[in-house]
Each structure stands twice: as structure tokens, then as C-alpha cells.
Amino acid sequence: MSNYKKIILCIISLIIIIPVSIYGYLQYKLKDVTVSSTYKSKIKEVDGITNILLLGTDGRKGETAFRTDSMIILTIDNNNKNIKLTSLARDTYVNIPGRDKGKLNTAYFWGKENLLFETIENEFGIGLDKYVIVDFTSLMDIIYALDGVEINVKESEIKEVNKFIPECYKFCKNPNKGEMELIKEPGKQTLNGYQALSYSRIRKADSAIFRDGRQRKVINAIMKKYQDVSFTKYPELIDAIIPYVTTNLTSNEITSLAFTGHNILAGKSLKTTLKEGEFPITDEIHSKGGIYGNSGWVWVYDTNSTCVLRDFIYKNIDMNDNEYLKNNSNISLNY
Numbered sequence: 001m002s003n004y005k006k007i008i009l010c011i012i013s014l015i016i017i018i019p020v021s022i023y024g025y026l027q028y029k030l031k032d033v034t035v036s037s038t039y040k041s042k043i044k045e046v047d048g049i050t051n052i053l054l055l056g057t058d059g060r061k062g063e064t065a066f067r068t069d070s071m072i073i074l075t076i077d078n079n080n081k082n083i084k085l086t087s088l089a090r091d092t093y094v095n096i097p098g099r100d101k102g103k104l105n106t107a108y109f110w111g112k113e114n115l116l117f118e119t120i121e122n123e124f125g126i127g128l129d130k131y132v133i134v135d136f137t138s139l140m141d142i143i144y145a146l147d148g149v150e151i152n153v154k155e156s157e158i159k160e161v162n163k164f165i166p167e168c169y170k171f172c173k174n175p176n177k178g179e180m181e182l183i184k185e186p187g188k189q190t191l192n193g194y195q196a197l198s199y200s201r202i203r204k205a206d207s208a209i210f211r212d213g214r215q216r217k218v219i220n221a222i223m224k225k226y227q228d229v230s231f232t233k234y235p236e237l238i239d240a241i242i243p244y245v246t247t248n249l250t251s252n253e254i255t256s257l258a259f260t261g262h263n264i265l266a267g268k269s270l271k272t273t274l275k276e277g278e279f280p281i282t283d284e285i286h287s288k289g290g291i292y293g294n295s296g297w298v299w300v301y302d303t304n305s306t307c308v309l310r311d312f313i314y315k316n317i318d319m320n321d322n323e324y325l326k327n328n329s330n331i332s333l334n335y
Contacts, residue, residue, distance in 0.1 A: 025235055029242045030251040037248035039114045043127030046314050048079035050257060052249070053117070053131040055108070068108040068116065070215065073126065073313065076257060080316040081264050085216055086277035086309065091289075093298040093334060094123045102295045113248075124279070124306045126313060132247040139200070140193030141240035142222065144174045145233060148190040149221035151199060155186040157214075160202035161195070168194040168201075196221075213278070277319055279309045285328055292335060302331045 056070035068090065075084040090105035097118050099110055107119040117128045143149055153161065162182045169180045172194040183195065191199060200215050229237070249257070280287035280301035287301040308324055311317040319325075 025238065027251045027255065029238055030254060033242055033245045033247060034250055035246060035248055037113075037129070039117055039129050041117065041121060041127040041129040043121055043125065045127060048077065049314055050076040050078075050260075051126060051128055051130070051313065052076075052257075053113070053120075053128050055113070055116075055131060055133045067105040069105065071104065071116075072215075073128070075313050076261055076264070077316060078260055078264070082316070083261060083264060084277060084313065085219060086279060086313060087213075087216065088120070088124075088279055089282075089299055091298050092123075092280055093292060093295065093300045094119055097122065101293055103298055125310050130247075130249055130253075132245065132249065134241070134245050139218075140168070140172050140197050141174055142237055143191070143193040143196050144176050145236045145240050146222065146225045146229060148192050149196055149218065149225050150188055151191050151196065151217060151221055152188045153183055153186050153191075153199065157199070157202060158183050158186060161198050164198035164201050165195060168197045172197075277309070277312050279306075281305055281308065281319065281325070286325070286331060288333060300333045300335055303334050304330050304332055 052074045054070070054072045054074050055068050071088040071090060073084075073086040073088065075086065077084060088104060090103060092104040093101060094104050094107070096102055096107050096110060097115065099106075104116075104119065104123075107116040111118075113131045113133075117131075120126055120128055165180065165182055169177065174193055177192070177194060181192075181195070183189075183191075196218055200218050202214065226237075247254075280299050282289075282299070285302075286305045287299050289297065289299050291297055292300055305324065308319050308322045311322055311324075312319050324330075
């Protein structure tokens, strides 16, 4: 089980697009998944901006210490009426408070969400004190509840997707999984639960950065499908998510966020409202991959480029349009 990647994709639908009429049921179900938290971000809040750290871990049942395999900042931007997803590469080389330099995904291992919050705040200047951790099994169940999601699978991805399908199929306990099916050809197609999870896991076809992009594609597909789902499906979708979720968001906070997120998405296409980001900026200029220190292969990054991340989250400036990236005279890599 240690090789399975815990993907955090489906939780977004729980937070931002559950309709108002299902809130009573949602409030009832959430009582078992919320935990208390005393951590408070040291960075001043920006009115209209809510950041939530979505986490997937590589922990096995019974383990108390494990790494975060997936880290995505969900930003609900009520000022500009959009929703953003920013992937933080797990191999980013950072200073971990109280430890030494290492990979970003080890901060959770050493100090759970509090140390991870502190590391992200110190390194990137992003204020965080809310999180959601979700088990990857829920990804499969919610996709089955949605009758699959549409993904454009590339020819170069088929071999790797099919390599993971037998494992994911074996682990999938959904009664609707049927006989195991491999991906036979490239192009747009509807993937079931274990196929979508397999697609989200592949890495060797290119790199971890491209894997993060595939995860965001699955998020996009889930949200797009969710907009058209029958109202009668909502209890089933909530039931699919809840058993695998831990969060320090209260039920009232989730209710408030759901109002905001639902209003932002109402009548808009995901293409224009869901912005995708990735940090570090992997252009071999503002970051470089290699073996540094005792951390194995990592991304060292331009510490001054964190302004691009902050501008994206707080000022709604797309990373590709940021003025900082047009002048390479201030690059300072964190060797």
C-alpha cells in the first residue's frame, strides 16, 4: 500500500460546489471528520481570499508519521470571482524550521500540518492555517458516483496508466467496478474510478511536474461533471468522500465556503474560472532539478520568484503574465 498515491482531488467538490439545499445533510455528516487546531498563520489575512491546503499522504494504515505526496493550495478568490489551484512540488528544496534543508514533503513527516504550514509561510509568504487531508480511495468512489470523468489520454501516457491499473483495480472496493479494463487507445474518453486514479499516479512517462498537471486535469473533469450531476446524486457523493477526510475546517466554515464557491461558479465555465498554477516555476531558469545536500533529487528554486506565486494567489496575476519573469537579472537559487 505504500506505493499508492493518496490523491486529494475530490475534496474540492465537497468544499465549493455542494448546493445550498443539501447543507443540512452535509452538516450532519461533517461532525465525524473535523478536528480541532490551534495553529494561526503569522501572515496577515487578505480580505476576500481564502487559502486551504489540500493534502494527500503516502502513509500506510497504522503509521503515525508519513510524507505529503500531494500538496495543492485551493484559493477561493471572492474579490476576482474565481477559484485557483496551485500545486506545490513535493521535491521543492526548502528550509524546514527546527530541522535542516530538505524536500517540502518531509515537513509533514517531522511536524504534521503545523510544521508544513510554517515551512510554506517562511519559504513562499503564503498564509495558511486551514487544511484538508483525504485518502485516495475517495477519488475512485466519487468518480463512480459521477459515472466516470472525461480525460484526454495521450499516446505517451497509455503504457504507464495501464501499468498502475491492476493495482488500483485490486484496491478498488466499489461494487460497480466490473471487470478490469485497460486503456486501449489515446484521445478523449470516459475513465472510471480505478482508471482515473491510475492516470493521476503516472510519473515515469515524463516527470512529477507533469503528474501534478494530470491531477489538476482530473480535478477539472470532476468539477465539470459535478455541475451537471443530478441532485439525487449529492448524498451519494458526500457519503463517498466523508469516510476518507480529515480537516480542521468547521462545518460552519465549510458551509460558508460552499456558499461563496457555488456563487463564484454559478453560470460560468470552469475554463475561465479555474486557474492552474505550479510552483516552483520549472523552466530551468527559475528552478533547477538535481541532487543537493543529503536530500536526494530536488528542485532548487529562485527565492525571488515567490512574488509570482503570491501575485497569482492574492492579486490574480496569471503566472505566465507576471512582469518578474520577463527579466532574469534577479535570480537567486537556494542552493
